[in-house]
Amino acid sequence: MLKVEGLGKRYGEHWIFRNVSFDVAPGELVAVLGESGVGKSTLLNSLAALDTVQAGRIQLDSADVLSLDEEAQALWRRQEVGFVFQAFHVLPHLSVAQNVALPLLLLNTPGQEREARVQAMLQAVGLSGFDAREPRTLSGGQLQRVAIARALAHRPRLLLADEPTGNLDPETAERVIALLREQVHQLQSACVLVTHSMAAAAVADRVLHLRADGIAPA
Ligand SMILES: Nc1ncnc2c1ncn2[C@@H]1O[C@H](COP(=O)(O)OP(=O)(O)OP(=O)(O)O)[C@@H](O)[C@H]1O
Numbered sequence: 001m002l003k004v005e006g007l008g009k010r011y012g013e014h015w016i017f018r019n020v021s022f023d024v025a026p027g028e029l030v031a032v033l034g035e036s037g038v039g040k041s042t043l044l045n046s047l048a049a050l051d052t053v054q055a056g057r058i059q060l061d062s063a064d065v066l067s068l069d070e071e072a073q074a075l076w077r078r079q080e081v082g083f084v085f086q087a088f089h090v091l092p093h094l095s096v097a098q099n100v101a102l103p104l105l106l107l108n109t110p111g112q113e114r115e116a117r118v119q120a121m122l123q124a125v126g127l128s129g130f131d132a133r134e135p136r137t138l139s140g141g142q143l144q145r146v147a148i149a150r151a152l153a154h155r156p157r158l159l160l161a162d163e164p165t166g167n168l169d170p171e172t173a174e175r176v177i178a179l180l181r182e183q184v185h186q187l188q189s190a191c192v193l194v195t196h197s198m199a200a201a202a203v204a205d206r207v208l209h210l211r212a213d214g215i216a217p218a
């Protein structure tokens with residue numbers, strides 16, 4: 001469902017990575033490991049067409065992502081991609097429910113359907129009843145679960161997660177990753193998870209190692 005072929009990224013003359021090829025099946029969670037600075041975040045940004053690449057092809061379902069123009073890419077991203085970042089990016093001035101509803105608002109999802117979806121996602125991440133809470137009143141693990149609920153609210157085909165448990169204690173991190181995997185399986189989304197955590201990698205369906213000259217099973 002996600003097919004990446006010969007992806008290469010360089011700044012000036014210097015290739016960050018090249019010959020990066022891999023597939024992710026529906027409902028599969030693939031963990032990407034690699035040294036600091038090898039280009040893991042750059043790879044995720046490239047998969048979302050947020051970063052330009054100098055070589056390769058990205059196919060998600062029937063979309064040839066890199067051949068779309070910028071406007072079509074923005075629409076594709078809004079509809080088909082969800083993000084979870086280490087730094088949460090939960091908006092502090094919005095309530096928990098408003099944060100989760102955000103991708104649905106951007107897609108003009110009707111109010112009733114939006115509300116139902118927000119409730120379903122909050123329940124899925126164990127935050128029922130947290131609707132009106134302000135993000136600053138939540139713990140790190142709770143915030144991260146809000147971020148996951150938001151990333152999956154619009155049922156994206158592709159979920160990209162960059163160190164989503166970096167700030168969490170090991171037990172909470174394990175629970176958050178298990179939740180992520182459960183949700184990815186349920187929605188049958190393709191998930192690429194960047195992590196330094198072996199525990200997180202252990203929960204993945206497959207582990208790949210990113211190097212400057214390609215990506216391979218770890
Ligand atoms: N605008 C830029 N110009 C030149 N080099 C850049 C630019 N942006 C990023 N880089 C380089 O690209 C490389 C990949 O960065 P990236 O953030 O993707 O690494 P990473 O694998 O995510 O590292 P970490 O594990 O520390 O998060 C780094 O060496 C970085 O210095």
Ligand SMILES: [Mg+2]
Binds near residue numbers: 040041042162
């Ligand atoms: Mg990074």
